[in-house]
Amino acid sequence: MLIKNALLIDGTGKERFKADLLIEKDGIKEIKQEISTNDKTIINAEGYIVCPGFIDTHSHSDLKLFDDPYVEPKIRQGITTEILGQDGVSVAPLLPEYLGVWQKNLAGLDGVIKSMDWEWQTVADYFHLLAKKKIAPNIAYLVPHGNVRMEVMGLENRKATLAELEDMKVVIRREMEAGAIGFSTGLIYPPCAYADTEELLALCKVVKDCDGVFVVHQRSEADQIIDSMKEIILIAKKTGVKIHFSHFKICGRNNWNKIDQVEELLDEAGKYTQVSFDQYPYIAGSTMLSVILPPWVHDGGTEMAIERLKDESVRKRIISDIENGLPGWDNFIEFAGFDGIYITDTRTEKNSKYIGKNLLEIAELRKQKPFEAVFDFLIEEEIAVGMYDYYGREEDVVRLMCRPEQNVCTDGLLGGKPHPRVYGTYPRILGRYVREKGVISLEKAIYKMSCKPAQVFNLKDRGLIEEGKKADLLIFDENKIIDKATFTEPCQFPEGIQFVIVNGQIVISKGIKHNIRPGEIIKRG
Template identity: 55%
Template structure:
């Protein structure tokens, strides 16, 4: 099938200036990109893009669709905002590898971040098995997968807070190599999530060395994005320096208005990496609020041994008192979400049971009022009743920092969207928000630079060959949008709204959004590197 997109403002994803032209596709590939509007020939489909931009499909470098793809392979929240490729396996805890003996506690640990799918066949065990299952299931976007540190650690050391011996680290390296050979796009970790948080720098360097053998990146939610962010960044830089791995910081930010003075020092550390030749990049969602599992507000010791042990502690009065004391007083090196966002700045976004649906949309102070209890007690009750499968949004940042990080050459756009319940609006609108708010309204970026940060730059960082740039022979992942009207519509009180201004989306040459409406089709590929 041949498709012609004509009369378009072509932005090719490289950062080069836009030009008036046409894009021709045949099958799943781009046949040609032409300057000017005159094209002869017969076409099966013609899209007149007059007044619109045609560009590569957007690449979401931080996605949490890992499990819910098996419930809805079309992922409309992503596709309707122009996302044609997602990168799964984030934050060091995901679907695979997963030895069967840990299935029950691991699913509970994962549920608050990626959800749970009862009907899924959980017998796959390895990354190869998971990717094969995903290939069989099919998807509308293309899907790539990072090998999660926590899963690798679980396979070797289980879920306890222990340090690995030299032999343990070699076994973890072997597990990582096995799953990178199966097509993993890199190594991810989340050093605030268990069991990743139990690792030390020595363990991380060992794993990074294995990833560097494949020239695959370390994608890292660092230990601190708040009070000790500078020390945290120095640790990550050490990982890059000692191992040679490419470093990619997840959802880069400075948390807490009390930490605003660290912003310039953070930028200086990025510059230091460039001076030393350490390869560093980061992704960012364009909001001053984040989203993750509500369980992260608990001190690290509460999670020791996995979710079942956590639930035991949540049922223990003495353990609860100790949790409150640690949250109120803080622990050195621990990102204390209550401290930098406040109980009134943390909102419940998702629960798994019907009994607590009335909690969704409430902050933790309001949760206490709803239940007639102290906010801490109400929060602990909620986590216990929901087996820790509770999502949250937290307000942490400053608008000027969002724009400043956005302008950095290391930056690319992501959603980091948790898909359940009443999610963060970035799930539906991160990419259009950059184009509407930060390009058109605030002029923080040029249109060409913004598109590059959504497409070609991301593809380069993660070695997605043939994607991210409009060029002959590349895959026909394409978005057509109106630069004058594109806009995110979701809000924190009503987030599940599709953006406006995107008329067409093609994935591997197949129309998946036509005149603003999504088709029920799944042309996506599993990208195995």
């Protein structure tokens, strides 16, 4: 394939330049001012930007790839590589005896694929099945803390013994040797939330030994964010492990004044190790509705949580903890409110009528008080409910976007009526924050979407337009690229993207999806 007359933005952050680009098989063979043609597929890119394909460093496509191997909302916004295994809650490793309870726990983040047999136990098994399925994007994987903890000690809310810590270290090493590029945790999600700092220190020593990245949804992004960051910095200082904060933000009006302290802590962390974070360009987030419940409610898994929600005396305790707060726990009802939390996905058809409505509206429709309505709703859905919540302010989004540690992500939950970031994250930055607002240059934005994340996660052959690199490429109109997805109508593809190329093969051309799945599994080393 020959791309002629391109304006190349190579991913380094340097200024664009005009050149032709020759692709041979899955790689970039030659870049120079003029390349002659010999019976090759030719794309005339006159007037368009050609840049590296985007790397989504926080993706929840782990199960969706079996149902939609294109993950079309991602590919159509220029994402050619996704990093799975996020928030410490994912698909592998997974012992058969925990399959049923873990499917329910996972449903709020990664959805439910009813037509699929869960034929894997380890990361190696999962990779084998994805390769057999054939997928359009490239993927890499993080070892999820919750799965590791579950394999060794079940779903109990307790401190790990020294023997259990050693067993968890063995599991992490096994899965990183199978090709995982790092280790993730979600310290608001059970069972990760039950781990203390000593557990994280012990496990991160293995991650450091394997030259992996510690990817962390920290304990608090709200009231306790300063203490939460200090815990992660302590881990970096004591182990030297590379730190990557997931979907970095400050939640709740009462905490917006902490932005200066937060930036000071980022500066401090950089003294000890490589520090980075990803961010999506919105003031609302998205996760499982069950996070509104105090962590102790989830002790023992989904079935136990449902039984507790059915108990009137336990409900009173839950309400008291939400109204009064718990030390170190992010209280979503407090910082977003019943009217600031909207439903994106449900397990049952019966309750799909609530998708797009906030918790206050749902209570009114059910003719119940808000707490009772939410608890009954969670019981009916077996906890498997997705939501988005309003937490932030635009000036902080912009301020963090300009930090040197930042790269872009979607954190896209793919079911139902999703957060618009699933369809619009990358074009939104290029159209709104680059072209319309001038927050950062186009070259710098492309760097934060390609080369920067490749460097953070040690993806050596991606993220740059350079001879010898993989031919993951995007061709777009810088004057037209823009997101179309909104909170009310999120399932809309962006405008302005002409071609998406994965490993030298055209996946999208001028709005047309091609029946081709050239994605690769990118393994550590």
